[in-house]
Amino acid sequence: MTDLLDQGAAAIASAVRAGRTSARAVAEAAIARVEAKNKAITAIVDFDPAEARAAADAVDARRKQGFDGPILGVPYTVKDTTWVQGRRVTNGSLLWKDFRPPRDAIAVERLKAAGGVFLGMTNTPEMAAKGHTENKVYGPSRHPMNPAVTPGGSSGGAAAALAAGFTPIALGTDGGGSGRRPASHCGVIGLKTSAGAIPSPFGFGGAYGPLYGVTAPMGRSVADARVAFEVMAGPDRRDPHSVALLDVPPPSSPRIALSPRLGLNVAVDPDVMAAFDSAIARLRAAGWRIEEGDVAWPEGTSETAFSAVNQAASALLYGERHAKDKDLFGDNVAGLIERGRTVPGTDVVEAFRFADACARTVAQFFTEYDYLLTPTTACVSWPVEQVYPKVIENREVGPRGHAVFTPLFNLALVPGISIPCGSGRDGLPVGLQIVAPRLHDRPLLAMAQRAEAALA
Amino acid sequence: MTDLLDQGAAAIASAVRAGRTSARAVAEAAIARVEAKNKAITAIVDFDPAEARAAADAVDARRKQGFDGPILGVPYTVKDTTWVQGRRVTNGSLLWKDFRPPRDAIAVERLKAAGGVFLGMTNTPEMAAKGHTENKVYGPSRHPMNPAVTPGGSSGGAAAALAAGFTPIALGTDGGGSGRRPASHCGVIGLKTSAGAIPSPFGFGGAYGPLYGVTAPMGRSVADARVAFEVMAGPDRRDPHSVALLDVPPPSSPRIALSPRLGLNVAVDPDVMAAFDSAIARLRAAGWRIEEGDVAWPEGTSETAFSAVNQAASALLYGERHAKDKDLFGDNVAGLIERGRTVPGTDVVEAFRFADACARTVAQFFTEYDYLLTPTTACVSWPVEQVYPKVIENREVGPRGHAVFTPLFNLALVPGISIPCGSGRDGLPVGLQIVAPRLHDRPLLAMAQRAEAALA
Numbered sequence: 001m002t003d004l005l006d007q008g009a010a011a012i013a014s015a016v017r018a019g020r021t022s023a024r025a026v027a028e029a030a031i032a033r034v035e036a037k038n039k040a041i042t043a044i045v046d047f048d049p050a051e052a053r054a055a056a057d058a059v060d061a062r063r064k065q066g067f068d069g070p071i072l073g074v075p076y077t078v079k080d081t082t083w084v085q086g087r088r089v090t091n092g093s094l095l096w097k098d099f100r101p102p103r104d105a106i107a108v109e110r111l112k113a114a115g116g117v118f119l120g121m122t123n124t125p126e127m128a129a130k131g132h133t134e135n136k137v138y139g140p141s142r143h144p145m146n147p148a149v150t151p152g153g154s155s156g157g158a159a160a161a162l163a164a165g166f167t168p169i170a171l172g173t174d175g176g177g178s179g180r181r182p183a184s185h186c187g188v189i190g191l192k193t194s195a196g197a198i199p200s201p202f203g204f205g206g207a208y209g210p211l212y213g214v215t216a217p218m219g220r221s222v223a224d225a226r227v228a229f230e231v232m233a234g235p236d237r238r239d240p241h242s243v244a245l246l247d248v249p250p251p252s253s254p255r256i257a258l259s260p261r262l263g264l265n266v267a268v269d270p271d272v273m274a275a276f277d278s279a280i281a282r283l284r285a286a287g288w289r290i291e292e293g294d295v296a297w298p299e300g301t302s303e304t305a306f307s308a309v310n311q312a313a314s315a316l317l318y319g320e321r322h323a324k325d326k327d328l329f330g331d332n333v334a335g336l337i338e339r340g341r342t343v344p345g346t347d348v349v350e351a352f353r354f355a356d357a358c359a360r361t362v363a364q365f366f367t368e369y370d371y372l373l374t375p376t377t378a379c380v381s382w383p384v385e386q387v388y389p390k391v392i393e394n395r396e397v398g399p400r401g402h403a404v405f406t407p408l409f410n411l412a413l414v415p416g417i418s419i420p421c422g423s424g425r426d427g428l429p430v431g432l433q434i435v436a437p438r439l440h441d442r443p444l445l446a447m448a449q450r451a452e453a454a455l456a
Numbered sequence: 457m458t459d460l461l462d463q464g465a466a467a468i469a470s471a472v473r474a475g476r477t478s479a480r481a482v483a484e485a486a487i488a489r490v491e492a493k494n495k496a497i498t499a500i501v502d503f504d505p506a507e508a509r510a511a512a513d514a515v516d517a518r519r520k521q522g523f524d525g526p527i528l529g530v531p532y533t534v535k536d537t538t539w540v541q542g543r544r545v546t547n548g549s550l551l552w553k554d555f556r557p558p559r560d561a562i563a564v565e566r567l568k569a570a571g572g573v574f575l576g577m578t579n580t581p582e583m584a585a586k587g588h589t590e591n592k593v594y595g596p597s598r599h600p601m602n603p604a605v606t607p608g609g610s611s612g613g614a615a616a617a618l619a620a621g622f623t624p625i626a627l628g629t630d631g632g633g634s635g636r637r638p639a640s641h642c643g644v645i646g647l648k649t650s651a652g653a654i655p656s657p658f659g660f661g662g663a664y665g666p667l668y669g670v671t672a673p674m675g676r677s678v679a680d681a682r683v684a685f686e687v688m689a690g691p692d693r694r695d696p697h698s699v700a701l702l703d704v705p706p707p708s709s710p711r712i713a714l715s716p717r718l719g720l721n722v723a724v725d726p727d728v729m730a731a732f733d734s735a736i737a738r739l740r741a742a743g744w745r746i747e748e749g750d751v752a753w754p755e756g757t758s759e760t761a762f763s764a765v766n767q768a769a770s771a772l773l774y775g776e777r778h779a780k781d782k783d784l785f786g787d788n789v790a791g792l793i794e795r796g797r798t799v800p801g802t803d804v805v806e807a808f809r810f811a812d813a814c815a816r817t818v819a820q821f822f823t824e825y826d827y828l829l830t831p832t833t834a835c836v837s838w839p840v841e842q843v844y845p846k847v848i849e850n851r852e853v854g855p856r857g858h859a860v861f862t863p864l865f866n867l868a869l870v871p872g873i874s875i876p877c878g879s880g881r882d883g884l885p886v887g888l889q890i891v892a893p894r895l896h897d898r899p900l901l902a903m904a905q906r907a908e909a910a911l912a
Contacts, residue, residue: 196699201816210812235702237823240815240869240894243652243699246691312801316809319802343801345768346775352808353772356666359696360657367693413696438696 016073023073027056043160046121069115092124092135114231123157149381152185154178159186169228172216177406179216180418184376184431195413199239250443257369263294267393269379275422275430286454298357303400308347315340355411362412366437376418376431472529479529483512499616502577525571548580548591570687579613605837608641610634615642625684628672633862635672636874640832640887645681651869655695706899713825719750723849727880735877742910754813759856764803771796811867818868822893832874832887
């Protein structure tokens with residue numbers, strides 16, 4: 001059973017479908033792993049084995065009556081930002097420390113309808129607002145390979161739970177790299193879906209607007225992330241931003257661009273760059289034709305160019321509560337609120353216009369190329385006591401210096417995926433990011449599977 | 457030839473295709489009408505008959521070599537907000553009084569590729585920012601039925617050109633009703649397309665953001681608007697916001713809601729309401745099952761709830777020019793700029809969040825209904841000297857009081873169409889608005905054709 005849990009979603013569903021095992025037996029194996037390993041890493045934060053057993057028993061009972069689904073009996077986790085009816089869902093904030101949502105998010109509805117078994121909620125930084133998973137409700141998550149370092153964030157709990165082998169798939173989110181970067185740090189798969197590919201109208205909402213923050217299927221393999229994606233993707237009348245994937249085949253001779261520093265001369269630690277370069281060399285050896293090509297970013301592009309929106313939104317949503325009770329908030333969100341109180345409206349409009357300029361620029365880039373390859377992060381995981389690394393490649397960097405490779409693709413609305421591509425300092429994982437045009441998620445996943453095989 | 461011009465795009469294309477007439481002969485008929493009637497109404501503002509003749513001759517020459525297209529030889533106009541390479545395109549503003557765009561908008565590219573013949577640019581208010589077509593470059597447009605009244609706006613020149621019979625189709629825009637309302641006032645068809653249905657990455661941009669202001673196919677009949685829509689719709693890799701229409705058939709027993717005051721108790725002039733009620737009675741007599749049903753709008757809903765975005769964007773984009781030279785701007789845009797200088801960022805974020813709440817609410821409404829029927833405007837056209845009517849149904853109203861029925865559906869991202877449904881004061885046309893779920897433009901057009909036939 002333990003082995004089956006490591007063979008992935010398709011193998012589990014197949015075994016349950018054939019009656020070779022039961023959803024309940026799979027759930028017991030997952031529960032045993034959580035009970036053995038979670039305390040050291042705080043990956044899962046809301047955990048009720050009785051509920052997981054009941055969900056698995058219900059799947060088994062329905063299977064006997066003819067029910068089937070693509071993730072039949074497959075356990076999954078949900079990030080603590082996403083509504084699961086009746087569970088404790090805190091958004092990493094004391095504001096919701098006792099909140100139990102009145103309904104499921106559509107993505108969760110679909111995981112349940114596809115035969116999945118909910119295992120638990122995974123940890124997130126406060127309001128998913130930083131790349132380091134720690135909050136005032138549950139404290140920090142830790143890396144399964146080394147509890148002294150962070151799994152990154154904001155889907156840090158989800159990535160750590162995958163790396164620890166609790167489940168084959170996880171539901172994360174990605175508003176600026178939150179799905180891709182922790183996946184990179186933990187050696188698993190994180191897919192930032194195209195804006196609109198997975199409906200998400202029910203939940204906390206947040207600072208980013210409905211297009212930039214998306215549901216992120218995560219997995220222990222690209223195949224697993226792909227199964228989770230297919231279960232959750234597709235338009236729903238309740239979400240006006242949900243749209244259909246484009247019906248395009250993967251290109252037969254893909255035009256692949258390589259942008260090791262994003263065309264912005266960002267700092268990248270040498271160990272990360274060495275692993276990335278080695279991966280590119282292996283892909284070339286496998287026959288990939290890859291040429292250097294940078295996006296011609298708009299003037300003023302940086303990882304902080306969209307900050308005014310987050311700041312003003314934080315002040316709008318939480319300013320009053322913060323004025324009354326500062327202790328409800330961590331330093332990071334408190335800082336956003338403080339800055340947001342005085343941000344002029346013109347700065348907010350400018351940030352949204354910058355986002356659109358990014359999207360148009362990346363779209364233009366993808367008239368020349370089909371895929372873009374970059375590192376996923378600028379450094380490997382860092383000590384759990386630090387919110388962010390202050391020095392990368394001997395250059396001082398700000399709070400988003402480690403995260404430079406991901407957020408511009410959120411603003412561009414396009415899909416991106418992180419797959420493991422080697423290791424750096426202390427054997428910690430390094431990720432390769434592949435980016436594709438908007439709504440080309442399926443060709444991207446096909447390409448990521450090819451890359452995963454070539455790098456294995 | 458004159459008659460053929462009134463028979464619509466399909467008849468013209470068919471006659472040109474069969475060699476029964478030439479694109480050149482059609483263009484000559486259109487040119488003759490412009491030369492006879494345009495001076496009184498200022499519908500077309502940039503007009504070069506030599507260029508129209510050359511474009512028509514080119515279509516004829518290509519046809520002889522086997523070229524075909526759905527609007528073969530059909531003349532069309534383009535609103536003076538939309539880029540046509542090499543033409544004078546002013547956006548209704550002295551800022552661009554001598555601007556000639558370096559390229560075509562994608563919608564224009566597609567009209568040309570489909571065999572259309574560009575006839576001229578149509579008038580718009582300054583930056584398309586009000587429902588009354590008048591600016592400092594070209595002065596006011598006038599209504600073809602009565603030059604003492606306005607054709608409305610902002611696609612007022614396009615609607616007047618259609619009503620005057622210059623062309624069967626026109627390219628307008630709709631950022632808050634700019635395509636639907638002037639169509640209503642002029643007795644023609646205006647389609648506000650779903651956000652993303654027609655790509656539009658090249659042009660002036662503007663205050664609204666890429667989802668709210670859309671290209672609006674307009675026509676003298678629903679069939680003509682439909683042909684224009686099909687020519688221009690469909691995703692393009694260069695526009696990250698462009699998406700595919702949903703592949704849905706028209707519902708066999710449509711659930712149709714009637715909302716004569718939008719559920720917001722808005723003021724509507726009795727002549728408009730009488731024409732609207734009569735049209736609904738005729739649709740019911742034709743077998744339509746229609747029930748009363750209002751959208752459950754979010755708290756704070758009004759036609760001005762999105763204003764902070766327009767104000768801040770105007771200040772951002774034009775604040776410096778305005779500070780240096782006030783005379784470059786009309787009163788309306790100057791007012792937006794002035795107010796935008798002090799709008800706080802939190803108000804802008806709140807406006808965007810309101811837009812999203814609108815979109816979700818309308819999406820939820822469309823899980824219960826397939827179509828929504830409302831009047832298009834709260835009053836018929838008013839004297840051309842007035843920017844907006846100050847009294848409707850004996851109630852004092854603000855600048856957007858006449859326009860209350862349209863902008864919320866821009867924020868909702870959904871398609872809506874105005875078709876003629878009778879007449880009011882002084883015999884001026886009244887329009888019926890039909891709204892459908894996002895990316896259901898094709899079912900909407902099918903329903904509008906049924907309504908047009910029933911009301912004929």
